[in-house]
Amino acid sequence: MTRMERRNLVNGLLFASPYILGFLLFMLYPLAMSFYYSFCQYNVIAKPIWIGWDNYHELFRDSDFTTALYNTLYFTVFSVPLSLAFSIGLALLLNQKVNGMSIYRTIFFLPTIVPVVASAVLWLWVLTPDGGLLNGLLLQFFGIRGPGWIADPAWSKPSLILMNLWTVGTAVVIFLAGLAEVPKELYEVADIDGAGPWGKFRNVTLPLITPTILFNLVMGLIAAFQYFTQVYVMTNGTGSPAKSTLLYALYLYKTSFNYLKMGYASAMAWLLFLVIFAATVLVMVSSKRWVHYHGE
Amino acid sequence: MANKHKFHWVAHLCLLSASVTFVAPFLWMVSTSLKSEARIFPKAGGPPQWIPTADRLDTQGRRIVKVLEGPFAGKQGVELSAHEGERHEILVEGKTIALWPEEFEVEQRLGFQWKNYVAALQKMDFINNLRNTLFICVFCVVGTVISSGLVAYSFARIPWKGRNVVFLCVLATMMIPYQVTLIPLFAVYRSLGWVGTFKPLIIPSFFGVPFYIFLLRQFFMGIPEDMSAAARIDGCSEFGIFLRIIAPLAKPAFATTGLFTFLFEWGDFLNPLIYLQDDRQYTLAIALQQFQSHHESAWGPLMAMSTLITLPIIVLFFLTQRTFIQGITMTGLKG
Numbered sequence: 320m321t322r323m324e325r326r327n328l329v330n331g332l333l334f335a336s337p338y339i340l341g342f343l344l345f346m347l348y349p350l351a352m353s354f355y356y357s358f359c360q361y362n363v364i365a366k367p368i369w370i371g372w373d374n375y376h377e378l379f380r381d382s383d384f385t386t387a388l389y390n391t392l393y394f395t396v397f398s399v400p401l402s403l404a405f406s407i408g409l410a411l412l413l414n415q416k417v418n419g420m421s422i423y424r425t426i427f428f429l430p431t432i433v434p435v436v437a438s439a440v441l442w443l444w445v446l447t448p449d450g451g452l453l454n455g456l457l458l459q460f461f462g463i464r465g466p467g468w469i470a471d472p473a474w475s476k477p478s479l480i481l482m483n484l485w486t487v488g489t490a491v492v493i494f495l496a497g498l499a500e501v502p503k504e505l506y507e508v509a510d511i512d513g514a515g516p517w518g519k520f521r522n523v524t525l526p527l528i529t530p531t532i533l534f535n536l537v538m539g540l541i542a543a544f545q546y547f548t549q550v551y552v553m554t555n556g557t558g559s560p561a562k563s564t565l566l567y568a569l570y571l572y573k574t575s576f577n578y579l580k581m582g583y584a585s586a587m588a589w590l591l592f593l594v595i596f597a598a599t600v601l602v603m604v605s606s607k608r609w610v611h612y613h614g615e
Numbered sequence: 616m617a618n619k620h621k622f623h624w625v626a627h628l629c630l631l632s633a634s635v636t637f638v639a640p641f642l643w644m645v646s647t648s649l650k651s652e653a654r655i656f657p658k659a660g661g662p663p664q665w666i667p668t669a670d671r672l673d674t675q676g677r678r679i680v681k682v683l684e685g686p687f688a689g690k691q692g693v694e695l696s697a698h699e700g701e702r703h704e705i706l707v708e709g710k711t712i713a714l715w716p717e718e719f720e721v722e723q724r725l726g727f728q729w730k731n732y733v734a735a736l737q738k739m740d741f742i743n744n745l746r747n748t749l750f751i752c753v754f755c756v757v758g759t760v761i762s763s764g765l766v767a768y769s770f771a772r773i774p775w776k777g778r779n780v781v782f783l784c785v786l787a788t789m790m791i792p793y794q795v796t797l798i799p800l801f802a803v804y805r806s807l808g809w810v811g812t813f814k815p816l817i818i819p820s821f822f823g824v825p826f827y828i829f830l831l832r833q834f835f836m837g838i839p840e841d842m843s844a845a846a847r848i849d850g851c852s853e854f855g856i857f858l859r860i861i862a863p864l865a866k867p868a869f870a871t872t873g874l875f876t877f878l879f880e881w882g883d884f885l886n887p888l889i890y891l892q893d894d895r896q897y898t899l900a901i902a903l904q905q906f907q908s909h910h911e912s913a914w915g916p917l918m919a920m921s922t923l924i925t926l927p928i929i930v931l932f933f934l935t936q937r938t939f940i941q942g943i944t945m946t947g948l949k950g
Contacts, residue, residue: 324776331774333769335766335769338785338823339781345796349796353799412633417627417630424940426634428939429637432929432932434881436903437882437900440918441921443907444643444644447912449656485637485640545794555907581798585795591795592794592795
């Protein structure tokens with residue numbers, strides 16, 4: 320090792336030391352312990368007791384767990400593609416170089432910066448069956464008596480999905496940046512070929528923004544699986560009505576901090592990691608078939 | 616060309632209606648926060664009332680009404696008495712008549728109720744919660760910016776052995792859901808006696824936050840290498856290069872990091888929920904949730920609180936819009 324190399328190593332480690340230390344303390348150690356706890360009976364106060372695979376076996380006999388898993392998959396499967404399509408739609412409209420584009424962009428982005436607790440309380444009020452804004456407007460303009468939304472087990476998950484559409488602003492901004500990277504010449508070529516707006520979207524725009532779609536899809540999936548604060552606030556931590564909004568992260572929180580079944584909750588956490596990891600890998604593998612990178 | 620114009624027009628219409636939909640909840644929030652209890656829940660089946668109103672009163676504090684039925688229909692009068700389940704006595708053109716509530720309407724004027732805000736400030740202990748929130752925000756911003764900056768510099772500008780392996784760790788740990796480390800961290804903080812203090816919320820940010828390390832690294836890598844090389848020849852230390860050359864050039868990236876950290880901590884819910892136990896320590900987000908869970912349909916004060924929590928963030932956004940949009944774009948395209 321030359322003097323230069325040694326100097327770089329010392330400096331590099333020194334500069335990276337906050338992260339290396341933090342990684343050991345706040346990541347590696349907790350990871351190992353969490354894995355260990357998932358095979359234990361543990362309530363934080365007493366020492367953990369080794370029980371082998373019992374926690375994992377119990378998960379599949381626990382009807383609340385199956386409900387939570389189902390609710391989360393339902394939410395993810397509908398919310399992620401719907402939000403993605405909605406944000407692409409808005410970004411495409413904004414990309415038409417209309418006047419006041421930056422004002423529209425600001426309006427779409429604003430809901431994403433509202434503290435989640437505030438927006439959850441606000442939507443609880445908007446979705447209140449009697450006196451709430453949404454049902455009031457439905458009656459005023461369409462003469463429809465709206466459903467109970469978040470208070471009705473059949474409508475509570477659609478309510479969350481609807482509510483989630485309000486916060487697509489981040490994805491819209493990212494899609495806008497992606498759209499700006501599409502070379503103008505390609506549209507000119509498409510014009511010469513006589514392509515209409517749909518043809519241009521289908522054959523030029525869509526293939527070229529697939530990397531951005533992939534990014535937003537993965538981010539959306541990860542966020543959906545961990546969706547927590549909104550349901551906690553809106554149902555006061557219960558997942559009501561009839562456990563219809565008991566999502567995975569909420570059940571995990573209740574298991575650990577209400578029932579103090581920390582070992583069981585650790586097993587749930589690792590399973591969640593596995594599910595997210597599997598979903599991400601699946602998307603990444605499939606992306607080889609549908610994502611086009613520039614210059615390929 | 617005509618086709619293109621038509622398309623623009625349609626796009627405008629779509630954007631306009633989407634914008635109205637996006638803004639409506641905000642307006643509803645502010646509108647509700649300014650209404651009296653009676654106005655928040657108007658007559659069943661009535662349309663949503665966007666503009667807060669109050670009853671019009673005459674100089675003696677009597678309600679001014681408009682008669683709807685009978686010989687005096689369309690005339691204005693004042694209400695003399697109002698008893699539940701009885702006809703109300705109305706004075707119209709010098710005569711006193713008795714009418715059922717559905718036979719007249721009380722005239723309305725624009726009326727803002729500020730008492731919801733008073734309730735929000737007092738019941739939620741707003742000032743104290745604001746101080747707690749700002750305390751956490753400021754320390755987290757300082758910690759995140761400094762530590763993530765140093766670590767990012769190491770990954771971007773110092774070629775050291777093993778750097779790639781460690782950087783891979785940064786990327787890998789971003790994939791791990793917080794739920795996995797939540798319980799052991801709680802156990803650790805509990806054994807350190809940190810539960811019920813701000814420490815678990817602040818101290819981790821001094822050890823580099825993977826997302827911002829990544830963001831800053833990408834930015835540092837774009838700064839020409841010969842600038843640091845020149846300084847190195849002049850005998851400048853690595854820390855000096857970071858401080859005097861890289862940091863000033865990377866101001867936008869640092870601003871983004873600080874801004875996003877501030878925003879995250881301002882609205883963070885889960886960590887304060889787990890670690891703060893005394894209501895004197897509550898942040899704004901927790902205080903709002905706690906108030907909501909105890910007063911489920913006090914929509915006036917609840918919307919006033921929501922407005923108070925949201926407003927500073929919106930002001931901050933308008934002051935720093937460019938940094939914001941650039942930051943989002945940076946994470947989306949290079950991420």
